[in-house]
Amino acid sequence: MAKTIQAIRGMHDVLPEQTPLWQAVEATIREVLSAYGYSEIRLPIVEKTELFKRSIGEVTDIVEKEMYTFDDRNGESLTLRPEGTAGCLRASLEHGLLPNQSHRLWYYGPMYRHERPQKGRYRQFIQLGVETYGMPGPEIDAELLLIMERLWQKLGLRAHVRLELNSLGTLAERAVYREQLVTYFETHSQQLDDDSKRRLHTNPLRILDSKNPALTEVIANAPVLFDYLGEDSKAHFTAVTDLLTHLGIAYQINPRLVRGLDYYSKTVFEWVTEQLGAQGTVCAGGRYDGLIEQLSGKTGHAIGFAMGMERLLALLENQNTLALAKPVQVYLVRVGEQAQRPGLYFAERLRDAIPHLKLQVNMEGGSFKSQFKKADKSGADYAIIVGDDEVAQGVISIKSLRDEQGQRALTDAEAIRFFQQLYL
Template sequence: MANNIQAIRGMHDVLPEQAPLWQYAEHIIRDVLGAYGYSEIRLPIVEKTELFKRSIGEVTDIVEKEMYTFEDRNGDSLTLRPEGTAGCLRACLEHGLLHNQVHRLWYYGPMYRHERPQKGRYRQFFQLGVEAYGMAGPDIDVELILMIDRLWKKLGIRDKVRLQLNSLGTIAERALYRETLVSYFQGHLDQLDEDSLRRLATNPLRILDTKNPAMKEVVANAPELMAYLGDDSRNHFNMLTATLDDLGISYELNSRLVRGLDYYGKTVFEWVTDELGAQGTVCAGGRYDSLIEQLGGKANHAVGFAMGMERLLALVEMLDTVPVARPVDVYMIRVGEKAEKEGLRFAETIREEIPGLKLQVNCGGGSFKSQFKKADKIGAEYAIILGDDEVSRGEVGIKSLRHEQEQQTLSQPQAIAFFKEHLQSR
């Protein structure tokens, strides 16, 4: 007998009992995004590999180690998207959405990175991405932070996360800082791990983001980028923090926050938590004005963020207060040839009369007793009982499965009225 085929390591199923938590969070996310005037854009999962090499950077961990890349039958190099910003920007450039226009967009779906699977880190993971184009000032940076803050409050996890901020300045400012940083680390080569030695020649700012505790001291003593910022970058950041202060949004300044993608400049931020062990970043983003030109567009302004759903849901699940919707409100029990036919017709009438009611009809036969067991197991609140006798009288039985109440016999119109009164308002 053949062995059962298992899911690919790091690519997990969301089972029916887990789906309500996802639906709950997704519903709140959509409401919050709508409240700020953001529109949904739906993007392909597969893009040309060159898109990610040009946007993320060829010497980043994502491009060097983590992308799922393959050749299709035409010999083109394609990649399962490891993040969404590049694809969103590609779509906007391709369809002419950035010419003298302002856009606030969001997307949602699976991303793919070949990493070591662990709690909160998967090879297929779901991500919410939000992007805003055409706005230069720090006010749009603030709006994104306010929107995330509102989302935390709606989900009930505001006290479990904290905001960290930094500025990466411009490309020219980072180039000057890079020289100083490389010089500093070259004087401490004996304290650098293998990854950091490699990054010293390719992407030295990423050394500041190391998670190696043995390098904590050498990183803490490194020169800070903030000292190399020009007036424009400094003013942008000062206006951002001053506005957050006025609005009562608390934050921490983190001079070592650099983000893992090459395209960021000026504002960068992360929302982090201490509740999930090593996987502490729940949401991260910042400005990436230079990326539009890197992908062939005219100079423009862009800022956005990404949020990993698995980590977000792990936080929400800790509350144990998520209102889980009952999968089925009413279960229809049918016994008898006439009842089998009439039940399907009457079920359609109920669905027409009471939109949103969750009604499941027993299929596959079975005795009254076995069907009642199914109704109870599935969690239905009420059972509709329909036998051939009830059909001949135009009646149904109504039985509460969650409360001590006598079974009622009602006409079909009365049964519809009963469910409208007891269940429609939910």
């Protein structure tokens, strides 16, 4: 007997009983982004490896350990995208969307990282990305947070997430801070774990993001980046927080919130939850003006965020806050040889009359009793019965599956009007 082939570890299927929740969330995301004037951009899953080495950096865990990289038949090094920001900016530069223009873009799709799979972290994961270009002021920072605030409200999750903010200032300001941070951690090197020691001279800001409880006190007493910011960076951050306060959006300032890449500047933020254990960050973003210069050699302004869909779906499943549409509203039962084609014909007439109606026709055959069981199991509100008797009498029988209403016999036209009153 042939061995059953299974999905690759860390890459999972979304089964039919799970997809209604995904579809409902995706529809809500589209609705909210459309309300703010954001346009969808669709990007390749595969990019040149050089793009990620230049944007993310060669001395990072993502590039060194996590990327799915291979040589194609022409000997060119290609990579399955580990994140979307670099590809979105590459496309914007390639197609002339920058510079001296402003754009609000979003994308959605799979990303790939070869890391140890665990709950909320997969090797193939679905991500929403929202990117904006050409707007330097604090208002666009606030708008991105408004978008997420509105999305949380629509999904019924606002009470289960909190917004954390920080400012990373400029690269020059961080360079001064970095020296102070290295000096501080060197004096406490005996208390650092191996991961932090490795980062000390390559990426010391990431030590502040350590989840090791043994480092809590050392990190708490470390120098604070905000103390090293210039007046412009402080004014930008104050303007963002003032806007949020005026708009009634609750937030917490987290001075230890950082990013591991040098191209980030000024505002950074995360939406976090206590409901998912260690994988508590559901959405993260920030201003990355430096990446435009890094990839194009020209100055520019950019800020965006990314949200992992699997974590969002896990949070929704925990809270059960989203009402889902029925996958089937009406189920058509056909019983008898003379009823087969008339049943199909009537189903098409009904779909013409009510384009959005979710109508499923039984195609497996079987007894009236077995078909009615399938109608009930489908979750439909009503069953339409087309049997030899109905065909002979020129009627359609309708039976409610969710209450004790009796079965009624209607002409084709009456049956169509009946369902139009319910579903149009």
